[in-house]
Amino acid sequence: MQHTATNWVYTILNSLAGLFVIAVIAGLIWVMVMYVVDVTQSKHTVRRNYPVIGRFRYLFEHMGSFFRQYFFAMDREEMPFNRAERAWVYRAAKDVDRTLAFGSTRDLRPVGSIYFVNCAYPTRGEDAVAPSPLTIGPYCEHPYTTASLINISGMSYGALSKPAVRALSKGAAKAGCWMNTGEGGLSPYHLEGGCDLVFQIGTAKFGVRDEKGQLSEERLVAVASYPEVKMFEIKLSQGAKPGKGGILPAAKVTQEVARIRAIEIGEDAISPNRHPEIANAAGLLDMVDQVRRVTGKPVGFKTVVGDTQWLAELCELILERGIESAPDFITIDGAEGGSGAAPQALLDYMGMPIRESLPAVVDLLSGYGLRERIKVIASGKLIVPSGVAWALCMGADFITSARGFMFSLGCIQAMQCNKNTCPTGITTHDPKLQRGLDPLEKSDRVANYVFNMTYDVGMIAHSCGALEPRQLRRKHARMETHSGRSESLEHLYPTVASGAYVEHMKIFEPSEP
Template identity: 45%
Template sequence: MWKKIQTFIESIIQWEEISLHYLWILVPLALIYIAIKDIFFNKKHTIKHNFPIIGRFRYLLESIGPELRQYIVAHNREERPFNRVERSWIYASAKKQNNYQGFGTDSDVYAQGHVFINPSLFPYVPPEGHPNTTDPYFLPSAKVMGLANGRKRPWRPYSIINISAMSYGSLSKNAVIALNRGAKMCGCWHNTGEGGLADYHCHGADVVFQFGTGYFGVRDAHGRFSMSKLVDLVQAHPFIRAIEIKLSQGAKPGKGGILPAKKVNPEIARIRGLEPYTAALSPAAHTAFRNVPELLDFVEAIAENTGLPVGIKAAVGKLEYWEELADCMMQRGTGPDFITIDGGEGGTGAAPPHFADHVSLPFIFAFTSVYQIFLERGLTERIVFVGSGKLGLPARAMMAFAMGVDIINVAREAMMAIGCIQAQKCHTNHCPVGIATQNKWLMSGLDPTDKSHRLANYMNVFRKELLELTHACGYEHPCQMTMEDIEVGMGDIKTRQTLEDAFGYKKQRVAFQGMESLKNCNYLGGLAQSYAPEAIKQTVLQK
């Protein structure tokens, strides 16, 4: 055995000696071959034709442009969507490393849009025996989903920070497993995205099941919505705590999506209710309803058949439809139990640049516009408002709660917690860290066990620091934040305005009787082991 190994090593050494001896011949030959190919056979790239060999470096530099700007060129706070300071805080929090900064801020505090959180002269100090003295991460929703509308299974989410909609198919199975396991560890929910409920969503976390215009996972043979399939799905998976109907998303509102046929392997086809290797098409509009009254009928039918809270998710554009929705809810006394407002900044979904850049309002404008509509009609107490759109950092989250948000969903920030480096290759299937890809080699580098802990760490640190900011403002829970507690810089004129002055409304006060009342609430979910099927418990324990 050892002699064979020795012989093999000696052959390698001998080959290397021969290779080095003839290297001075091989390299010029290779360059000549490339030059001939570029000049005589290249019909597509002018630069390669006109500048053979050297021209190829242009395409190489272009392909790694985001990485060069990210690590070498850009200032700490210049990059978009997330700058280096923001990413560093997420990475350090996920790894339980030092996430502080020293020597003051390098942020331009006089810049337009800079957020100022107004602290109290006398911060809130949790008394002895307070839930947060023993659990600094305990931060449930102040509102209960489905209680106002009398749903059979109302639910108070255990965490006000949760994982936004990202489908299996868009994300790799290892990424989905890591997110779900991490969500179970920290008690947050995991939204399935519109790609259906995969086995990888079934590792013990609370799940919000989302479906969109393709009705994946709950569609009949003709691609239409099937109520019976949804009921069967909910009954078979009691950890599904709510249903979300996706009307549109911030990345590409008003446009359907497609998962190419080559990506629709037998597993994804089974989950989505499709034939293998046929394109998964999401139309631009729903077929189960066509207008606001039909949408409300649809919401009530799902709630009646499943017993679960039902909500809608949408980006925001024309406000007359939101006004019609609010008016119909007033007349009927029913409606969605929660509304997720998705900012037009875009998200994990791949989209044409003109959609991502220009279609629908960014989160701050979108949310404040919709919230005022329901506020004027006295409906805000009946609805749990969920915000989504670059809110996965404590200061932004505080501003969102001050505007009226009850719960926050994070997507890209959750991806960063499990290893995303903002390579911006989500749409290419070449994600270098194995998150937004179905490439088996790339996803094999993502260890779900390790990354699940990082997701849980990020969520816990986020909630802890959010609570610390809340206490600094003199409150016990972020739901108590008011629009006067946040000011925004107005830019060159060196003035600032409160959110109330900037947007012209005063947030409705949320009914809140202290953290102890949330801890003892009968509707509190989050600790999935208390209601997950025994088979799932064993799977979680084994893994």
């Protein structure tokens, strides 16, 4: 009897051992199959660069919905972009369902929270119209007319990888928006997709500099000869590091990047902190005039606003010289902007955020009677429909985003942009990591992001009773105040009458101590 029981135990153990071996073999076969599947597919960058292991990211992301109340931060607590914002961009880029269940995870109480004012009789779908086109540079030989709401902000080839630039170019062409080259010059990959381009002239003048590093009119003409190049943007400063020029670490200065920028291979590319020719309002208007005269295309400038007095002086000089002397657009970058390398002292503490600077600039231009002449482009963490709709309410004509489009390419906010180790291949020149980013596949996601952003901003506008997004005004939004009650943006930021610049300037004068 005992012998029989022992045999029975041995039989069970042998069966279990056999099942274990079969399970291990099956597991190994599954791993090999999934490895092949992951490295050959092109939809998911993380899985392609990190086969099999990358699949756990999606499992953890899904399980986080169930465990976050016990172990993890809530949707809105992560920085610089929280999970809710990133998730919306991912869904928009993949063109999948963007609805949610069980209510908003957004805290509606903090001071500064924005609410949109729904209309009792919202715009019906059949009455809604597409965003209206605007013309930039009416005094130019070649003005630029576009209806695009959301566009790709300045990100250089060098800061971005080749496949990332190619994907953005192709995606922008599909979506009908423009792409800013960033200060790193015009690469073949910007032109490859056939999209509209804004050529950025940084302080180092990469791509349009002569042997001495000065602005070359001959090279300006060469760049302007491309029909894809629609406008030129003179960069005074950018959100991440106002007061300091661009920073491209040596690890990212490849032979091709060095050739396009006309710099040395393997050395840090650090731009001057300002254009030597621009020391005042006259110098800025002179460069705007020079570039516009040579190229025949609209010219504006990009800046982070801290002090507004210099803008007032600029407006006064424009009125002296004539309205045609004005820049064709101003890009306002908030202090919260910036996708690349920046010193923390500037990243955290320098410049005004877009919420404060945008209305200040719009009102100042209105006060000088220049609001219609100078188009306003807003930039700085405006990656979801609510941010874009707010900017339109405050008076922006266009919105640009860098990190929103990086998310549409598959960025996972690893915060490795300055180290050449980006796991999704977006900001690295490592061929092994770039391999995971398929330009054709990701270009569709770029276009989807633009289409769905425009649709959802339109949905907000229609709920407010407007026919299209560009009809949004300050009366259509409210802000939570310290009193615990919200107030209309129209009341908090009263519209300045056109031409009332003398009275308007009193707003910016320091109060008596």
